[in-house]
Amino acid sequence: MAVSASPLDIHPSLAMVSVAPPGREEQDAYAISAEFYDVLQAERDGARVRRLYRRDVGNARLGVLDVGAGTGRVTLMSLMESRVPVHAVEPARSMRSPLMTRLASLPADLRTRVTVHPHTLDEADLHEVADVAVCHNTIACLDPASRRALWPAIAEALVPGSALLIQLPPARLPHHETTHDLPTQRIGRHEYGGRMVASADANRIRTRFHYWVRGEGGLLREHHETFWM
Ligand SMILES: C[S@@+](CC[C@H](N)C(=O)[O-])C[C@H]1O[C@@H](n2cnc3c(N)ncnc32)[C@H](O)[C@@H]1O
Missing domain, CATH: 2.20.130.10 (CAC2371-like domains)
Known part of the structure; x- marks a missing residue:
């Protein structure tokens, strides 16, 4: 199943991502937006996430993989709607911080089912951990090399017969601003x-x-x- 990105979705600047020298943080593409992300988008997007993914997540038998978990909208919904382990993959510290705060406030029985991977998916080294994967508002933000690296990593993280739910980037360039x-x-x-x-x-x-x-x-x-x- 695939859905198109809304023009309101926030995407990171690939041009701003740089490889940091050892021991230094990479530049964070969401350094500004993270503060406003949930305040301005959570209500509308929370309803959309439930509508689009809840049924498949509820049918998961092995695990749910949230690729580009951000502040945790899909991760939280997946914890509530499934009984299986949830893997939240989120490389950006600014987005991962609100995700961790959210998870920290959960009861222990829910928290024990979720693992946060502070990497890109191809760095996370996940093998057959899930039978449902969600890429919500993630694919459009990737540069071609990162996107090419993502597909084999998703295939590796899923078992045969899994459901992969992808929000597609806009289909075409805008004609005008x-x-x-x-x-x-x-x-x-x-x-x-x-x-x-x-x-x-x-x-x-x-x-x-x-x-x-x-x-x-x-x-x-x-x-x-x-x-x-
Ligand atoms: C626009 S945000 C969307 C966050 C969340 N899915 C949502 O819709 O609220 C895209 C996220 O993907 C993450 N991301 C970027 N490249 C990634 C990769 N290769 N693997 C996993 N996550 C990635 C970014 O750090 C960012 O938090």
Whole structure:
């Protein structure tokens, strides 16, 4: 089964990912967006994740693999809807941190079923651990080399006859620049908002995210992050 990426989905900038010298953290493609990811997207995306994947996850007999777990939307749903081990693969520290906080707040019997792999899937070295895999809002963010490395790693992590559920990247480049507002959210005295501007840049889609926080007196801060699909 495959579903198309919504233009509101957040994708990382492959151009921003670099190989760090030994002992140093790689640059984190989600350093800005991680703070706003759940505030601005969780409600809409949580319902979508349940609608798209819940039935297959509920049928898992061996394990569920969440490829690019992010802050844990699919991971949490998989824990609730299945009785099998769940493998959350998430290389970016900024996204993995909220995932770990979420898992830490779970009862021990749920927590014991989930393993977090702090790597890309091809580095995680998983063999036949699952019969259901979900790539939600992950494939579009990968550069061609990473994507090529992903398929054999998925095949290795699954057993024959497994279900692989992939959210596909947009099918074509946008004809013109498009702007989407993310639904504004209030937390205490502050209002959080965001906007995504997508445009074609040669054979890639450039998605520029603009986030802001407003208080009673007006704008408190704003941030930008650019991603490429
Ligand atoms: C746009 S986020 C989506 C997160 C989550 N699936 C969601 O929809 O909320 C894509 C995630 O994939 C992760 N990722 C990137 N390359 C990966 C790889 N090769 N293997 C596993 N995860 C990867 C990123 O770190 C990022 O957190």
